[in-house]
Amino acid sequence: MRSFLNPLLVLLAVTLGITAGSAVPALAKVELKVTGGNIEPLPIAITDFQGALGAQISAIVTADLKRSGLFAPIDKGAFIEKIANPDAQPRFDDWKVINAQALVTGSVGKEADGRIRAQYRLWDTFAGQQMAGEQFFANDANQRRVAHIIADAIYERITGEKGYFDTRVVFIDESGAKNARKKRLAIMDQDGANVRYLSDGKSIVLTPRFSPNRQEITYMSYESGQPRVYLLQIETGQRELVGNFPGMTFAPRFSPDGQKVIMSLLRDDGNSNIFAMDLRSRSTTRLTNSTAIDTSPSYSPDGSKVVFTSDRGGRAQIYVMGADGSGQTRISFGDGVYSTPVWSPRGDLIAFTKQSGGEFQIGVMKTDGSGERILSSGFQQEGPTWAPNGRVLMFFRDSAGGPKLVSVDLTGRNEQPIPTSNFASDPAWSPLLE
Amino acid sequence: MGRIAALTRNPVMIALVAMLAITGCASKKTPNSAADLGLNGAGAATPGSAQDFTVNIGDRIFFDTDSTSIRADAQTTLSRQAQWLNQYKQYAIVVEGHADERGTREYNLALGARRAAATRDFLVSKGVSSSRLKTISYGKERPVAVCDDISCWSQNRRAVTTLSGAGS
Numbered sequence: 111m112r113s114f115l116n117p118l119l120v121l122l123a124v125t126l127g128i129t130a131g132s133a134v135p136a137l138a139k140v141e142l143k144v145t146g147g148n149i150e151p152l153p154i155a156i157t158d159f160q161g162a163l164g165a166q167i168s169a170i171v172t173a174d175l176k177r178s179g180l181f182a183p184i185d186k187g188a189f190i191e192k193i194a195n196p197d198a199q200p201r202f203d204d205w206k207v208i209n210a211q212a213l214v215t216g217s218v219g220k221e222a223d224g225r226i227r228a229q230y231r232l233w234d235t236f237a238g239q240q241m242a243g244e245q246f247f248a249n250d251a252n253q254r255r256v257a258h259i260i261a262d263a264i265y266e267r268i269t270g271e272k273g274y275f276d277t278r279v280v281f282i283d284e285s286g287a288k289n290a291r292k293k294r295l296a297i298m299d300q301d302g303a304n305v306r307y308l309s310d311g312k313s314i315v316l317t318p319r320f321s322p323n324r325q326e327i328t329y330m331s332y333e334s335g336q337p338r339v340y341l342l343q344i345e346t347g348q349r350e351l352v353g354n355f356p357g358m359t360f361a362p363r364f365s366p367d368g369q370k371v372i373m374s375l376l377r378d379d380g381n382s383n384i385f386a387m388d389l390r391s392r393s394t395t396r397l398t399n400s401t402a403i404d405t406s407p408s409y410s411p412d413g414s415k416v417v418f419t420s421d422r423g424g425r426a427q428i429y430v431m432g433a434d435g436s437g438q439t440r441i442s443f444g445d446g447v448y449s450t451p452v453w454s455p456r457g458d459l460i461a462f463t464k465q466s467g468g469e470f471q472i473g474v475m476k477t478d479g480s481g482e483r484i485l486s487s488g489f490q491q492e493g494p495t496w497a498p499n500g501r502v503l504m505f506f507r508d509s510a511g512g513p514k515l516v517s518v519d520l521t522g523r524n525e526q527p528i529p530t531s532n533f534a535s536d537p538a539w540s541p542l543l544e
Numbered sequence: 545m546g547r548i549a550a551l552t553r554n555p556v557m558i559a560l561v562a563m564l565a566i567t568g569c570a571s572k573k574t575p576n577s578a579a580d581l582g583l584n585g586a587g588a589a590t591p592g593s594a595q596d597f598t599v600n601i602g603d604r605i606f607f608d609t610d611s612t613s614i615r616a617d618a619q620t621t622l623s624r625q626a627q628w629l630n631q632y633k634q635y636a637i638v639v640e641g642h643a644d645e646r647g648t649r650e651y652n653l654a655l656g657a658r659r660a661a662a663t664r665d666f667l668v669s670k671g672v673s674s675s676r677l678k679t680i681s682y683g684k685e686r687p688v689a690v691c692d693d694i695s696c697w698s699q700n701r702r703a704v705t706t707l708s709g710a711g712s
Binding site: 289316317335336337357361374378379380382419426489508536 | 610612645646647648649650651653654655657658659660661662665679680681682683685686687688689690692
C-alpha cells in the first residue's frame with residue numbers, strides 16, 4: 111500500500127519503434143479536436159492484449175476511453191483479424207472494414223524479477239501506420255495504473271490533450287442515516303477502483319483537496335471539537351493542524367506551488383474572511399476584511415489571483431482578487447446564487463455551483479465572468495472539481511437518499527456516474543504528475 | 545417544474561420522498577413545549593435541569609431561508625432562554641448553528657456560524673455573560689429533519705442552545 115501514490119513506480123517508458131513493413135511514414139489521419147461543438151466519438155478497436163493479464167488491461171483501457179465520451183470502442187465480436195503478434199503490422203483492411211479508425215494492440219507479461227512489462231501499439235488504420243508505441247515496467251500492485259497510463263497515452267496521441275486517467279480522487283465517503291451520517295476521508299482511482307479510507311469516521315470530515323505533488327491533502331475536521339483545517343500526509347497518515355486560529359477554519363485549498371493553504375476563518379462577529387497561510391514560515395496573510403461571508407477561495411493556476419464566494423452584495427456571488435487581496439471584483443451577474451468557484455488548471459475557466467429556479471446547476475464561466483454555460487442541472491448537486499486537463503468536471507449529486515459522484519465534460523453532453531459502494535461527496539481530483 | 549419532472553421520471557424517488565415526509569412530520573412542530581414533545585406534564589422536568597431547559601423553555605430557534613436575523617418568535621424564545629440561563633448560572637453554553645441543505649457545503653458552514661453568532665449576541669444582549677457562551681457551526685451536516693421539502697428545511701435552519709454541564 112505504501113507504493114499507492116509512488117510516482118516512480120512506472121520505471122520506464124520506452125518508445126517502441128515501427129516494425130518492419132510499415133517504415134514508410136504516411137500522414138496520420140486520426141485526430142480529434144476536444145474543443146469544438148459536436149464531437150463525434152472516434153471508433154476505436156482495442157484488442158485483448160497478449161498474456162494472462164491482457165484482457166484485464168484492455169478492459170480498463172476500453173472503459174477509460176469510453177467514459178471520456180471521445181471514443182467509441184468497437185465491440186470485440188465485430189473484429190475480423192485475430193491479432194497473433196501485437197508487434198507485427200495488422201491487416202489494416204480488416205479493421206477499416208469495421209470502421210475502426212484506430213487500433214490498439216499490446217501485450218503484458220511478467221519479468222523474472224516479478225515486474226510487469228506492458229507494451230502497446232496504436233495504429234492509424236486508414237493511414238496504414240503506427241501512431242504510437244511504448245513499453246512500461248511497473249511493479250505487480252499497479253496493473254490498473256499501467257492500463258490507465260496506456261489509456262492516457264492513446265487519449266493524448268489522438269486528441270492532442272493530456273489524459274487524466276492515471277489520476278486519483280479524494281472524497282468524503284458517507285454512510286448511515288441522513289441525520290446521523292458517518293463521514294470518512296477516502297481516496298480512489300478516478301474510475302472508482304482501489305478505494306482506501308484515510309479516517310475512521312468518528313469525527314465529521316469535509317472538503318478534502320490535493321496538494322500539487324499529490325502526497326498531501328488539506329481538509330476540515332471536527333476532531334478537536336471546533337471545526338478546523340488540517341493537513342494529512344497520505345502515505346504516512348501523519349496529520350497536522352493548519353495554524354492556530356481562535357475560531358473555525360474551513361474551505362481550505364493549496365496554492366499551485368504547494369507552499370500555502372488558503373482558507374476561511376470565522377470572525378467573532380459571525381462573518382468569515384479569507385486568509386492564506388505559508389506552510390513553511392507559518393505566517394498568515396489576511397486577504398479579505400468584510401462584514402460578509404467570504405469563502406471557497408481557489409487560486410488561479412499561476413498563483414496570481416484568487417476566486418471566491420462572497421455575500422457582501424446581499425446574496426452569494428463570485429469575486430476575483432489578486433493573491434494579495436487587491437482589486438476585489440464581482441464577476442458573476444446571472445440570475446441566481448453562485449458558490450464553490452474553482453479555477454480551471456488550464457487557467458481559462460472558472461467552474462461553479464449555481465442555485466437558480468429551485469435547481470442546483472454546475473457550470474463554467476470565463477475568468478471575467480462572461481460566457482457562462484450550465485453543464486448540468488439537478489435538484490441538489492454541488493462542488494465541482496477539475497480533471498487535471500481542464501476538460502472534465504466531477505461533482506456530487508444528492509438523490510435517492512444520499513450523494514453520489516458524477517463527472518461531466520465541458521460540452522455538458524457526456525455525464526457519467528462514478529461508482530462508489532457508499533454515498534460519496536466533496537470529490538477533489540488529483541493533479542497529474544509530470 | 546424541473547423537480548416535478550424529475551420525480552415523475554423516478555417513481556422510486558416519489559415513494560421515498562413520501563416516506564421521509566411522514567417521518568419528518570413526526571418532528572415537525574417546534575419543540576417549544578412539553579406537550580409538543582409528547583412528554584406528559586411540563587412540570588415533569590426538575591426546575592433548573594437540562595431537561596427543564598429543553599422542554600419548558602425551548603432550546604432552539606428557526607431562521608428564514610439564507611437569513612441570519614432573529615425572527616420575532618425566536619426573540620421570544622431567546623428572551624426566555626436568557627432569563628433561565630441567568631437564573632441557573634452553573635451551565636456553560638454552546639450555541640450550535642445549522643443550515644438547511646439548500647446551499648453549498650462551505651457556504652452553509654459560514655451561514656451556520658453566523659446564525660450561532662447572532663443567537664449568542666442576542667443572549668448576551670439579554671444579560672447572559674459572554675464568557676459562558678461558545679458557538680459552533682455544523683453547516684448542513686447535522687439535519688434533524690430528513691425529508692426533501694420545505695417543511696424539513698425550515699426545521700433544519702436552526703440555532704440550538706446546548707448546556708454543557710457546570711460552566712466556569
